[in-house]
Every structure is written in C-alpha cells, then in structure tokens.
Amino acid sequence: MSGRILLLSAVVGFATLCQAATDPLPAWRDGAGKQRILDFVREVSTPGGSHYVTPAERIAVFDDDGTLWPEKPGPQGLFALERLRLQAPQHPEWQNQMPFKAALELQGRYLQEADDASVFQLVAVAQAGRTQAAFRSDAREFLGTARHPRFQQTWTRLAYTPMRELLAYLRANGFHNFIVSAGSVDLARILASETYGISSDDVIGSSVVATLREEDGKLVLRRLATVHSLNDGAIKPLSIDQHIGLRPILAAGNVRSGGDIDMLRYSQRAETPGARPQQSLQILIRHDDFEREYAYDEKDRASLNAADANGWMIVSMRYDWRQVFSFQPAEAPASAPADAP
Amino acid sequence: MSGRILLLSAVVGFATLCQAATDPLPAWRDGAGKQRILDFVREVSTPGGSHYVTPAERIAVFDDDGTLWPEKPGPQGLFALERLRLQAPQHPEWQNQMPFKAALELQGRYLQEADDASVFQLVAVAQAGRTQAAFRSDAREFLGTARHPRFQQTWTRLAYTPMRELLAYLRANGFHNFIVSAGSVDLARILASETYGISSDDVIGSSVVATLREEDGKLVLRRLATVHSLNDGAIKPLSIDQHIGLRPILAAGNVRSGGDIDMLRYSQRAETPGARPQQSLQILIRHDDFEREYAYDEKDRASLNAADANGWMIVSMRYDWRQVFSFQPAEAPASAPADAP
Numbered sequence: 001m002s003g004r005i006l007l008l009s010a011v012v013g014f015a016t017l018c019q020a021a022t023d024p025l026p027a028w029r030d031g032a033g034k035q036r037i038l039d040f041v042r043e044v045s046t047p048g049g050s051h052y053v054t055p056a057e058r059i060a061v062f063d064d065d066g067t068l069w070p071e072k073p074g075p076q077g078l079f080a081l082e083r084l085r086l087q088a089p090q091h092p093e094w095q096n097q098m099p100f101k102a103a104l105e106l107q108g109r110y111l112q113e114a115d116d117a118s119v120f121q122l123v124a125v126a127q128a129g130r131t132q133a134a135f136r137s138d139a140r141e142f143l144g145t146a147r148h149p150r151f152q153q154t155w156t157r158l159a160y161t162p163m164r165e166l167l168a169y170l171r172a173n174g175f176h177n178f179i180v181s182a183g184s185v186d187l188a189r190i191l192a193s194e195t196y197g198i199s200s201d202d203v204i205g206s207s208v209v210a211t212l213r214e215e216d217g218k219l220v221l222r223r224l225a226t227v228h229s230l231n232d233g234a235i236k237p238l239s240i241d242q243h244i245g246l247r248p249i250l251a252a253g254n255v256r257s258g259g260d261i262d263m264l265r266y267s268q269r270a271e272t273p274g275a276r277p278q279q280s281l282q283i284l285i286r287h288d289d290f291e292r293e294y295a296y297d298e299k300d301r302a303s304l305n306a307a308d309a310n311g312w313m314i315v316s317m318r319y320d321w322r323q324v325f326s327f328q329p330a331e332a333p334a335s336a337p338a339d340a341p
Numbered sequence: 342m343s344g345r346i347l348l349l350s351a352v353v354g355f356a357t358l359c360q361a362a363t364d365p366l367p368a369w370r371d372g373a374g375k376q377r378i379l380d381f382v383r384e385v386s387t388p389g390g391s392h393y394v395t396p397a398e399r400i401a402v403f404d405d406d407g408t409l410w411p412e413k414p415g416p417q418g419l420f421a422l423e424r425l426r427l428q429a430p431q432h433p434e435w436q437n438q439m440p441f442k443a444a445l446e447l448q449g450r451y452l453q454e455a456d457d458a459s460v461f462q463l464v465a466v467a468q469a470g471r472t473q474a475a476f477r478s479d480a481r482e483f484l485g486t487a488r489h490p491r492f493q494q495t496w497t498r499l500a501y502t503p504m505r506e507l508l509a510y511l512r513a514n515g516f517h518n519f520i521v522s523a524g525s526v527d528l529a530r531i532l533a534s535e536t537y538g539i540s541s542d543d544v545i546g547s548s549v550v551a552t553l554r555e556e557d558g559k560l561v562l563r564r565l566a567t568v569h570s571l572n573d574g575a576i577k578p579l580s581i582d583q584h585i586g587l588r589p590i591l592a593a594g595n596v597r598s599g600g601d602i603d604m605l606r607y608s609q610r611a612e613t614p615g616a617r618p619q620q621s622l623q624i625l626i627r628h629d630d631f632e633r634e635y636a637y638d639e640k641d642r643a644s645l646n647a648a649d650a651n652g653w654m655i656v657s658m659r660y661d662w663r664q665v666f667s668f669q670p671a672e673a674p675a676s677a678p679a680d681a682p
Contacts, residue, residue, distance in 0.1 A: 056540065132582055176542070189586050199397065200586040201517070201542070207583055212575045212603065219607045221582050228583075234553045241473055241562050242548055242569075243584065245530050245541040262553065266560045 024169040027162040027323040034320070036313055037166065040281045044249065045173045051279050053249055055174035060250035061240060061263060062167070064181040064188050064205075067254045067285055068196065069158040070148065072294045075191070076183045077103075077111035079142050080122040087126070100125070108149065116182045116206075116232050116259065123184050124208045128225035132186075132210060135223060140190050153327060159195035162321045163252075167196055175250070180240060181205035182232035182259050204243045206231045232259045237266035252283035258302040260284070268310060282312035289317040292324045365510040368503040368664040375661070377654055378507065381622045385590065386514045392620050394590055396515035401591035402581060402604060403508070405522040405529050405546075408595045408626055409537065410499040411489065413635045416532070417524045418444075418452035420483045421463040428467070441466070449490065457523045457547075457573050457600065464525050465549045469566035473527075473551060476564060481531050494668060500536035503662045504593075508537055516591070521581060522546035523573035523600050545584045547572045573600045578607035593624035599643040601625070609651060623653035630658040633665045 028034040043051040044058060065071035081103060084094070094100035099118045102110045111119060127135050143155040151158065167177050179198060181188040185205030192198040209226040212219055231239050240248065240263070251267035253260020264282040284307045287294050298304070307314050317324060369375040384392040385399060406412035422444060425435070435441035440459045443451045452460060468476050484496040492499065508518050520539060522529035526546030533539040550567040553560055572580050581589065581604070592608035594601020605623040625648045628635050639645070648655050658665065 136586075176540075178542075185583075186586065199517075201519075201584060203586070210579055210582065212578050212607070218609075219578060219603065221578065237553050237560060237562065238551055241551065242526075243542060245477075245527065245544070262560065266553070268559075 024172070025162065025165045027165055027321060029320055029322050031320065033313055033315060037169075037281070037283075040250075041170065041173050041175075044279060053279060055176075057246060057249065058170075058173075058175040059244060059246050059248040060167075060170050060175045060177045061180045061248045061252070061267065062163075062177065063253040063260045063263070064179050064192070065183055066256055066287065067252055067260075068160060068163050068179070069155070069191065070151070070293060071254075071256065072287075072296070073108060073111040073149075074119070074183055075143060075146075075155045076123050076187050077114070077119045078108075078146065079139060079187065080119070080126040081107060081111070082142065082146075083126040083138075084122060116257065117227075117230055120183065120206050120227060120230055124223075124227050125225045127208075127223050130223055132221040132223065136186055136190070139184075139187050143187065143190050143194070151325070151327075153325075155191060156194045157327065158325065160321075161323045161326055164196060166252075167198075170250070177202065178240075178244060178248075179203045179205070180231065180236050180263060182230070182236075185231070204231060204239050232257075234262045236260070236263040240266070249280045250283070251281075252285070253303070254285040255287065255298050255303045256296065258298060258300070261303055261306045264312060265306065265310065282307070282310065283315060284312050285315045285317065287317055288319075289321075289324065291318075293317055365513070366503065366506045368506050368662060370661055370663050372661065374654055374656060378510075378622070378624075381591075382511065382514050382516075385620060394620060396517075398587060398590065399511075399514070399516040400585060400587050400589040401508075401511050401516045401518045402521045402577075402589045402593070402608065403504075403518065404594040404601045404604070405520050405533070406524055407597055407628065408593055408601075409501060409504050409520070410496070410532065411492070411634060412595075412597065413628075413637070414449060414452040414490075415460070415524055416484060416487075416496045417464050417528050418455070418460045419449075419487065420480060420528065421460070421467040422448060422452070423483065423487075424467040424479075425463060457598065458568075458571055461524065461547050461568060461571055465564075465568050466566045468549075468564050471564050473562040473564065477527055477531070480525075480528050484528065484531050484535070492666070492668075494666075496532060497535045498668065499666065501662075502664045502667055505537060507593075508539075511591070518543065519581075519585060519589075520544045520546070521572065521577050521604060523571070523577075526572070545572060545580050573598075575603045577601070577604040581607070590621045591624070592622075593626065594644070595626040596628065596639050596644045597637065599639060599641070602644055602647045605653060606647065606651065623648070623651065624656060625653050626656045626658065628658055629660075630662075630665065632659075634658055 025034055025037065043049055044053040046052060062068055065074040084100065084104060088094055088104055094104060099114065099122060103122055145154060147154055148158055170177055177198060179188055179192050179202065181203065183206060185203060185207050188205045189200045189203045192203050193200060207228045209224045209228045210221045211224060213222055229235065229239065248267040251264045253264055264284065268280050268282060284303055287296050289295060366375055366378065384390055385394040387393060403409055406415040425441065425445060429435055429445055435445060440455065440463060444463055486495060488495055489499055511518055518539060520529055520533045520543065522544065524547060526544060526548050529546045530541045530544045533544050534541060548569045550565045550569045551562045552565060554563055570576065589608040592605045594605055605625065609621050609623060625644055628637050630636060
C-alpha cells in the first residue's frame with residue numbers, strides 16, 4: 001500500500017470517527033426528519049427552556065413488530081406454528097377448525113395475511129397448559145436459533161440499526177423507553193432485552209390468562225388457551241396508562257394495520273387537531289424499502305392520513321435510513337412480493 | 342455549656358455518625374431478623390458466590406398498605422369517602438344501597454372493618470366518569486393535604502422509616518423494587534413516588550376500567566365505575582408475572598387479611614414446603630405496636646401459619662423497629678382499639 005493511500009485511509013477513518021462522535025444517529029440520513037428528532041430531544045431536555053420536560057416525564061413508547069424489527073413475518077406466528085405442527089397429530093379437529101386449519105395448511109403464507117388477533121390466538125392455543133417458565137425457556141431458544149426466512153439471521157439479530165441508535169440517544173437524554181407490542185409480551189420481552197437492552201418490566205404486550213397452581217408444594221403459573229388482553233389499537237393507550245401511569249411524550253409505530261394510530265394520538269398534547277405538536281413527537285415508519293427490507297402499505301391509508309392530519313413525522317425506510325440492519329442483507333428475492341417467508 | 346459536655350456531645354455525635362455510615366439499617370434493632378436481611382443481600386450480590394443472582398433478576402416486591410405505611414385506615418377509603426359525601430345529595434339511592442349506605446353512615450368505622458374489595462368499589466364509583474388526569478390531580482392534592490386521623494400527618498409523611506431504609510439498601514445493592522398494592526394503583530403511585538422515590542411504572546395495583554374517548558380533538562381516558570382488577574391474594578403473582586415477567590427473589594407483606602400469602606409463596610424457590618428458602622427472602626410484618634402504631638392480627642392466623650410453615654422472616658414492629666416514623670408520634674389514644682380514625 002502506498003503512503004498516499006495509507007494517509008487517505010487514515011483521513012477518511014478519522015472523519016468517520018469524528019462524525020460518529022458528534023452525530024448520535026449516524027444510520028439516519030441528514031434531513032428534516034432527523035433534524036426534527038434532534039430538535040425535539042434538545043428542547044425537552046434543556047433545563048429552563050420553554051419546552052422543558054422533567055426526566056420523570058420523558059416517557060417514550062415504541063411498537064415493536066415492524067417498528068423495531070421486521071414483521072413480515074413477526075416472530076410469534078412462526079414460534080406458534082412450530083409447536084402447533086408438533087401437536088397436530090393429537091388434534092385431528094384442527095383440520096377443520098379455523099384458524100388452525102389455515103395456519104397448518106398455508107403456514108408462512110397464512111401468517112403474512114392473518115390479523116394480529118388470529119395470530120395471537122395461535123400462540124395462546126399452541127402454548128396452553130405449559131408453565132410460564134417452560135414457555136419462556138422455549139421462546140428464548142427459538143428466538144436465538146430459528147432464522148428469519150429471508151434474512152437468514154436469528155431473531156435476536158434483526159433489530160433495525162437506526163432504531164437502536166434512536167433508543168440509545170433517547171436513553172442518554174434521560175428518556176425512559178417502553179415497548180408496547182400487539183404481539184406476545186413474553187416474546188417481545190426476550191427480543192427487547194437481547195436486541196435493545198430494554199428490561200422485562202419495560203415491555204407491555206398481549207397476554208393470555210394464566211392460573212396460579214400449587215405443584216409439588218410450589219406455586220407455578222400455567223398458561224390457559226384464553227387471550228387475556230390483545231394489546232392493539234385503542235387498547236394501547238389504556239395499557240400504557242395502566243402500566244406506566246403517565247402520558248408519553250414520544251410514540252413510534254409503523255404503517256400496516258393502523259394499530260398504532262391511537263397510541264400516537266394519545267401521546268400528542270396538541271389541543272386542536274392538526275395543530276403543530278408541542279412537547280411531543282410522533283414517528284410513523286413506512287416500509288417502502290423493497291431492496292433492503294420490505295415494501296408494503298395500508299389498504300385504507302389510515303395511518304398515513306392520521307400522520308398528515310396531525311403533523312406526525314413519517315420515516316421512509318428507503319430514504320431516511322442509511323442502514324437498516326447491522327448485517328449486510330442478502331439480495332431481495334427475484335419474485336415479488338418479497339415478503340413471503 | 343461546659344467544655345466537658347461539649348466534648349461528650351461531640352463524641353456521641355461522632356459515634357452516631359460512624360454507626361450510620363456502617364449500618365445501612367439503623368432503624369432496625371440488631372438481631373436475627375436484621376442479620377438475615379444483611380446476609381441475604383450480601384449472598385445474592387456477591388459475584389462468584391454460590392447464591393449469586395444477576396442484577397436483572399434481583400426483583401423485590403412490596404405490599405404497600407400496612408407494609409410501607411399505615412393501613413388503619415388506608416388512604417384510598419378516606420379519599421373515596423370525601424368524594425362520595427359530596428355526591429351523596431345527587432344519589433338518594435345510596436341511602437339504601439351497600440356498601441354506600443354503610444360507608445356514608447359509619448364513615449371511618451366502616452373503612453376499619455370493610456374488606457379491600459368493598460373499599461376499592463367505593464373508589465371506583467366515587468371517581469367514575471372523571472378523566473384519569475383530573476382524578477390523579479385530586480388524589481395528589483388529597484394525599485398532600487389530608488391528615489391521618491391519629492398521627493395528624495399528611496399521607497406523604499407516613500412512610501415507615503425502617504422500610505425506607507430497607508428499600509434504599511436494596512436499591513444500593515442492585516435490586517429493582519416494585520410495589521404490589523391491593524389498593525388503587527393511582528394512589529399507590531403517588532405515595533410510592535413521594536415517600537419512597539419509586540417511579541410510577543414500578544407500581545402495580547388495583548384498577549378500574551377506563552375508556553378512550555375523543556374530546557375536543559384529543560384522546561382522553563375516562564374512568565368507569567367497574568373494577569378492572571382487584572390486585573389481591575392469588576392475583577398478585579399473576580399481576581407480577583404480567584407486569585415484570587420475572588419471579589421476585591424478595592417479597593414483603595403484612596399480617597391482616599392473608600392477601601400477601603400467595604405473593605410471598607410465589608417468591609420462594611424452595612422445592613419442598615418447609616425447606617429453608619434459598620436465594621429468596623420473605624418478610625412478613627406484624628402490627629404489634631399499640632403505642633407507636635397499631636396492634637392487630639388476623640382472625641384465622643393464616644399469614645403467620647404460612648410464615649411458620651415456610652420459614653419466612655416475621656418482623657415485629659414493636660421489637661424489631663427502633664423507630665417507626667420520621668416524626669415523633671403523638672400519644673396513643675386512651676381508649677382501645679387505637680385504630681379507629
């Protein structure tokens with residue numbers, strides 16, 4: 001290597017280093033969206049400023065599937081399918097009963113199209129009768145070994161790099177980050193801890209009814225097949241209030257089902273619709289990156305309409321994110337749609 | 342003041358200072374109980390030790406009324422009564438309807454005898470139709486201004502000094518403390534924050550059903566009169582699992598209704614009943630201090646029996662606590678029982 005190239009490498013390396021040291025969000029492309037995040041965080045965390053918010057009230061809530069990691073498919077459906085397949089021989093009735101029939105026959109294709117309620121029902125039934133401890137142990141193993149059908153990475157490696165940066169940046173500025181999942185709270189807890197360093201009690205999600213039983217002189221919790229709470233749509237603000245007891249000042253979700261609209265609206269303190277949000281920030285992620293992740297939208301465009309009406313920040317994965325994953329994704333499959341597992 | 346007395350004062354002052362610096366629990370009398378706490382904390386937080394527990398798993402759960410502050414009466418009943426009295430003229434039906442009739446007629450005496458479910462029903466009805474924000478604002482004012490009928494202190498000053506020390510000591514040793522209340526989660530959150538420095542999301546409790554409504558273009562939560570969850574007895578382990586997702590290694594409750602037995606048992610990992618607890622500690626507080634606080638027991642002695650059978654630590658307020666409150670309590674009332682407000 002000539003001295004000149006070596007020098008150039010050193011200069012480039014140094015420049016990259018300087019940028020990393022000064023830019024808390026290097027995986028976000030510079031632009032209005034990124035600037036809005038930086039401005040908001042500076043405003044609410046500057047003591048004496050007119051938009052200052054105390055650290056105790058700096059609550060940020062994040063949807064998970066499709067907001068923090070891919071949801072095509074989400075991990076809980078694949079986890080449920082794996083166990084349903086094992087149990088199917090003992091359950092001939094599933095061959096004629098929905099959603100089991102469809103799930104067992106169509107497998108991944110079913111998970112692509114099914115709504116969150118149906119998929120979570122599969123989770124509830126597939127794991128019914130097990131102790132919470134055994135269920136979680138299996139889930140941890142699944143998430144650490146099963147691979148995403150397209151990216152061929154374990155679920156614990158599928159965190160979006162820009163969102164990892166955003167959560168770390170918020171934490172460094174006194175925010176308390178929570179995950180508010182429409183999926184299984186147990187799976188979300190494992191992924192949140194292993195990919196985002198978020199502790200178990202900072203995750204809210206869907207849950208099944210459990211029962212407290214005495215077994216061998218010890219109290220254990222066993223899961224029933226009944227859904228206790230499906231944490232989606234209008235339930236998200238209620239579960240946030242129940243779990244945290246404070247109204248968030250930052251909320252992030254994604255475009256797909258409209259399930260995050262109420263959570264984002266709830267985090268907004270603007271007195272009148274359409275007014276510029278004050279002391280709060282709403283982030284809506286749009287999956288428009290066929291090459292690096294997926295491209296899909298919402299049939300009724302409800303999330304984007306709500307974003308327009310309420311002045312929310314819309315994030316284009318394609319244009320706003322310099323990098324999506326920590327790994328280099330393989331080529332997109334040749335046949336569209338790219339999202340079939 | 343003579344030089345000799347001055348010198349003596351300085352020596353005594355220095356000795357007190359030294360003790361405070363070395364003893365993390367100065368309000369606890371030295372003895373087997375205190376030593377058990379110190380040993381347990383040292384064992385689970387010593388890296389490499391055979392009982393070491395990672396910080397993420399050092400979960401401690403505390404009942405509140407009667408464990409962290411007095412429950413004769415608990416604050417939620419008095420708060421509900423205040424508002425029920427205001428609304429009574431508009432509700433003539435309450436004059437013949439239980440528990441309203443009894444509460445309005447007997448007032449404090451009713452609260453002494455009523456079970457947690459009835460008292461929480463009063464809270465639910467008294468605050469029905471209000472927004473969560475308005476309800477919390479009133480609750481905060483009540484707890485900061487209303488005075489305990491016997492101690493003549495605001496509720497925010499009624500924390501037990503030994504328990505404040507214990508929670509601070511646990512926190513300093515990497516524990517994450519949660520409050521698991523049978524009473525209103527909202528009131529517990531305010532008191533937990535103001536007296537124990539515990540953040541809102543680290544409090545689990547009873548809640549009412551709320552509804553998400555659009556009002557003036559903004560989403561607000563309004564309380565209904567229906568109880569969503571009464572967080573007592575066998576529900577406590579379930580709500581801990583739901584909210585935290587980890588089994589606690591320390592649990593503390595008190596003798597009165599037996600409502601903490603399941604929580605304490607759940608925190609115990611001993612494989613067989615009666616075995617010495619390993620890597621976990623259960624603390625049961627007994628109110629046997631008529632002079633400084635109250636003296637009452639449980640009719641069926643269920644909590645004490647469970648403590649004996651499972652090897653739990655029983656704390657006598659009278660003998661184990663050098664100090665109960667941060668203030669000097671007034672004389673106990675001459676007439677027994679001392680617990681009538």
